[in-house]
Amino acid sequence: MYVKICGLRTAETVAAAVAAGASAVGFVFAPGSSRTVDVELAATLVAGVPDGVETVGVFRNQPLDEVLGTARRAGLTTVQLHGREPLSDMVRLRGEGFHALRAFSAADYAALDAGEKRAWEPERILLDAVEPGAGVAFDAATLQGGTPPGFWLLAGGLNPGNVARLAAALHPSGVDVSSGVESSRGVKDAGLIRDFIAAARLAA
């Protein structure tokens, strides 16, 4: 079970996530979030992450050249596009040497027609609630038309108490969390990070 801990802003909580076995740590570059980091802070945090743990930058409807510039300066391995970015952005990111992840709200993914779903099939997908990072789960029934056939992450309102159950029900490749490992909005809690990763691994 791949586990991504998102919205990190301190060296201590990055270290806690890595020590607990996180597959990926995420840094929010989308403007307007209580979790937004600047590129200098992100570069410092990324420098403390060992090889083998993905360092993911989260962007939302930002110009792709700006995204690429930030990703390079911060030393990220992976770019997560969390807006309405086209498939061609994913192709370009890979061409520039980054792993790429595209977030959809579960409802938007369910509304894709068969041809659109096929087009997105080779991509890594994250299925989330409508408002990202709000700690709200989506209704699993939204996905009764099917989940992505390839690598996909479940997100939205996960926490140490519900992640094993929801992952066992939907069979994602991995899970992603932000609010559920915070003591207050934007403030990560090392103990909750450890509890979340241990609980997620139980669902594997």
Ligand SMILES: O=C(O)c1ccccc1NCC(=O)[C@H](O)[C@H](O)COP(=O)(O)O
């Ligand atoms: O976390 C944010 O504030 C955020 C802002 C703008 C775009 C994306 C954002 N987060 C993306 C994530 O990957 C979150 O981990 C995901 O939405 C789950 O969040 P939560 O429901 O709080 O666990």
